[in-house]
Amino acid sequence: MTDIIIIGAGPAGLTAGIYARRAEKSVLILEKGAFGGQMTYSPQIDNYPGIPSVSGAEIADRMVGQALDLGVEIEVEEVTRVTDGEAPEYYKRVECESGAVYEARAVIIASGAEHRHLGVPGEDAHIGAGISFCAVCDGAFYRGRDVAVVGGGNSALQEALMLSNVCAHVTILQNLPTLTGEQALRDAIASRDNVDVICSVTVAEVKPAADGAFGGLVIEHADTGARESIDCDGAFVAIGLAPKNEPFESVTSLDDGGYILSDESCFCETPGVFVAGDCRTKSVRQIATAVADGAAAALAACRYLG
Ligand SMILES: Cc1cc2nc3c(=O)[nH]c(=O)nc-3n(C[C@H](O)[C@H](O)[C@H](O)COP(=O)(O)OP(=O)(O)OC[C@H]3O[C@@H](n4cnc5c(N)ncnc54)[C@H](O)[C@@H]3O)c2cc1C
Known part of the structure; x- marks a missing residue:
């Protein structure tokens, strides 16, 4: 049984993985596309503190490498549904397009948003x-x-x-x-x-x-x-951003724009389900804010797991 499944290997999901592994939780990230998320689209990132000028691909590589070195597992899977388990364990069930089903004690949704x-x-x-x-x-x-x-x-x-x-x-x-x-x-x-x-x-x-x-x-x-x-x-x-949060509707509430309702605490309405990064309600969607959410969500999940 994995402690924490993270959905999405963008900066929010990778940061969550790094923090959770450092707290000695077992972590599996499920990613449907490019490891690094939206960052991989950016030829140059000039506003990420501490790394003044870096390509999106390079910063993505560094984050993925750091996560893997710490023991985070990453599988290529598209998550299609997340459901809550039953008492007393409340294990979360994560279903994938491939037919695979994973179980975890907690889930962090870090599925990002895509520019239309x-x-x-x-x-x-x-x-x-x-x-x-x-x-x-x-x-x-x-x-x-x-x-x-x-x-x-x-x-x-x-x-x-x-x-x-x-x-x-x-x-x-x-x-x-x-x-x-x-x-x-x-x-x-x-x-x-x-x-x-x-x-x-x-x-x-x-x-x-x-x-x-x-x-x-x-x-x-x-x-x-x-x-x-x-x-x-x-x-x-600039014709809008589109989150893809339909797979998570049974364990979260979405706002009118389809974003998962949450605040800086990164809690969702279902105990043991957390949300980080561009996929949640927030006003600034950047790497720095995604990374901040990833840390907050991982630490909240670790506290939940005890
Ligand atoms: C061209 C471009 C340039 C940018 N430049 C900058 C910049 O210079 N500075 C800056 O701060 N920000 C920049 N941004 C914004 C920044 O990249 C995002 O704010 C940040 O990546 C959000 O991180 P995230 O982890 O929340 O989501 P994302 O990066 O979107 O990652 C989410 C990941 O989840 C995966 N996923 C989604 N649904 C599922 C599913 N059902 N199953 C499995 N995986 C799933 C996606 O494939 C994706 O890899 C840029 C964005 C773009 C598009």
Whole structure:
């Protein structure tokens, strides 16, 4: 019987594993994709304290290595359902897509959140190299260059404002007839000389340049169906984040956005189930906050196990 199963090997899950192993609990991490989570998408991380400039892949490797060295086990599995056990043990049952079923005395959900993608041709090939989902993270790479921001809500407008401070020009592409972000943000956008807004358009395609690198966007006007090229050096997609927390609905409560309801304590409503990182309700989703949650959730789980 494993003491703690952790779902997700992003920074939250890996940190939870490191803390739990140091408390001498047995730990199994189940990860459906890349070890390192969203970090593996980032070509460079400049805001993680103590490691001033590091690629996402490198910091992911270091975290995974540290966890494995401490005795954390990691299996490639997609978790499809978590259920609570019965008295007196209350073992948690973790079911996977492969048909495998694991049991543990406690579970930490660290399943992250995925930025909604455009879902258009050419996008996947340029994620991290022309297509970004995070101006805070990647905006500096486009200093003095032209970029597009896709989206018109609060996040998109905040990203556009941030980018307009460092980029030569920002074009906001909004699918609705008007921007939907709050008035103060719309006013701030209107006051920027280097920001243009194009409404009622959708992105139809990410264009490859002759050498295969990012070559701009093709947009489609909703009223006429006409297509137009947008020349830019990069595009920031800010059309929302999407958690994938359906497998955990029987042991947690989700908010309207699908995030697991919890606070800094990382407790869930089911005793023995904890949550860490981007998958929970919170205002800042970054590596530093995911790592903080991982530590808090692991220590809470260790206290629960006694
Ligand atoms: C392109 C990009 C650049 C970024 N740059 C920075 C930056 O410079 N600085 C910074 O601080 N933050 C950055 N971020 C944000 C940061 O990466 C995230 O906030 C952080 O990774 C969240 O960590 P997490 O462990 O909560 O979730 P994630 O990193 O999302 O990890 C969750 C893991 O859980 C797995 N998982 C999900 N569901 C299941 C399931 N059912 N079964 C098994 N496994 C599952 C996923 O595959 C994933 O590996 C960036 C994000 C992106 C996308």
